[in-house]
Amino acid sequence: MGVTVTAPSPLPPGPRTSPLRSALDLRRDPLGYLRHLRAAYGDAFRVRIGPREVLMVTHPDAAREVLVTQAARFRKGRGIQKMQDFLGTGLLTAEGQTWRTHRRLMQPSFHRAALSGMADDIVQAARPTHTALLKAADSGVGLEVGGEMLRVTLRAVASVLFGTGLSDGELAVVEAELPPLLDHTASRVRSVVDLPRWLPTPAGQRSAAASRALDAIVARIIAARRAEQEAGTPGNDLLGLLLAARDEEGGGLSDRELRDEVMTLFLAxxxxxxxxxxxxxxxxxxxxxxxxxxxxxxxxxxGDRDPTAADLPRLPLLNACIQETLRLYPPAWLVPRQATAPVRVAGFDLPEGAAVSVCIYLLQRHAAYWPDPHTFVPDRWLRGERTPDAFMPFGLGPRMCIGNNLALMEAGLIAALLLRDVHVTVPDGGPTGLHAGVTLRPDGPVTAVFHR
Ligand code: HEM
Incomplete structure (x- = not known):
């Protein structure tokens, strides 16, 4: 009987710099440093992030190995696991059977047909921003777009989740409390040294108070909705759908599970x-x-009408601009994983526990897939020159974004409402750098001047 001996693969290539040097380079300009490493070492390379060596993957085939074909041999990266402090066990952080059950229960609520009924709520949620932009156009005063967009998408997610169930006072609490909580969560995810949770840091105490305030609101709404559901009127917003969701055995989500999923959807x-x-x-x-x-x-x-979900497929250029924006600046620019068993990725053998990250930012600017990869060319989508293999802003495989249709609908409706009536300029050209934290964003304020 023959024995097959597989030769051990070489170690992934990577810089021989000291951990300190690598940490400084990553801190100063993470995307520039990763771009430099890809140019020096190829599509899959080794880089030290904090205390760990990570295999960075920037090619679609290797991304598919991690996210699709061998997805069962990976769990989420350590950073995501730290989000559980605030999120509890929601879709983003759950693993194994819990994740499978929740994903199956929640998936139907995110189908296009279920979402199109929420388009009007999104447009209404964008109304205050529309008014703010028109006012800015009339006065000629600059407006910081990043903050305004955070406010409008917060209101949009709140309206999709709760419909009109959130009072104005509660919306104000959500608007005040959620951003610092999300910031604190993001900084815990990024931090290399984990302070114990019980250590009373000011940011920790602030976020614990914010979490309590939000919990009280979510608990009130869930209780009100359960009562409405029992009376036969569950509502067609996302919370109504999640409350009504049942698995094959007739089981649904408990109040605690619903709370964790609601917080997860706010964050994600x-x-x-x-x-x-x-x-x-x-x-x-x-x-x-x-x-x-x-x-x-x-x-x-x-014309002068507000956009509806049915209009979106009739706006090919706007859609192409959104796709091209997501290609150049994928908000979830890095997708981290940890191997739960020995795996082979990009031809390299990795032990259980190895850290692997798919760098969507570099992958979507891969010169073999995209001519003129760093340039904004929305027309490439209209000419059918897109390469679906090398476009994955919402991830791939079983853990792919559950909110992708919602995100595209929301971005399309909000952009259509705003750009119908105003022309945007950024007189100083806007920031040239990027902040690559948990999400990717411009590394400074984007002060826009609007014109009617
Ligand atoms: C442009 C906007 C968005 C982008 C680029 C984005 C991107 C992503 C990516 C890349 C993942 C996969 C992460 C991984 O595999 O580790 C993900 C997961 C997820 N996203 Fe999104 N997302 C967006 C909007 C949304 C929205 C609007 C929602 C819901 C309100 C949402 C909810 C989620 C959830 C719950 C997960 C975890 C899914 C699971 O593990 O089963 N996302 N998102």
């Missing part, structure tokens, strides 16, 4: 979509010719 669906809209406005300001064509498209299809 808020800043990602806001950053997409901020980059979109910045890119259109830098490409006034494209912006003029987008506006002509919007006026042709909408």
């Amino acid at each position: 669906g808020h800043e990602t979509t806001a950053n997409t809209l901020t980059f979109l406005l910045l890119l259109l300001a830098r490409h006034p010719d494209v912006q003029a064509r987008v506006q002509a498209e919007l006026r042709g299809v909408l």
